Amino acid sequence: MALLEDLPRELLVLIALHLAPKEVLRLSETCQTCFKACQDSLLWKELFRKRFCSLHTEDTEDWKTLFIHHSMFL
Numbered sequence: 001m002a003l004l005e006d007l008p009r010e011l012l013v014l015i016a017l018h019l020a021p022k023e024v025l026r027l028s029e030t031c032q033t034c035f036k037a038c039q040d041s042l043l044w045k046e047l048f049r050k051r052f053c054s055l056h057t058e059d060t061e062d063w064k065t066l067f068i069h070h071s072m073f074l
Contacts, residue, residue, distance in 0.1 A: 005033040012037035021047050021067065039064065 004012065016024050016038055024047065028038035037043075044063035052070055060066055 009037045013040045
């Protein structure tokens with residue numbers, strides 16, 4: 001039986017792109033492999049773009065923190 005830990009990181013990131021941000025955070029708590037995949041900056045950049053499409057920001061390396069920061073003010 002295949003486990004999440006057996007999947008390539010890139011595939012886990014693609015799966016995470018279909019989740020709500022809270023679900024991504026929950027997925028990151030399941031195992032180290034998912035935790036690492038859910039820290040991917042490009043994942044959080046895309047989640048940020050989907051949620052805050054009207055906001056323009058300069059490029060950053062920490063999209064997860066930026067996402068969480070903006071979410072706090074909604």
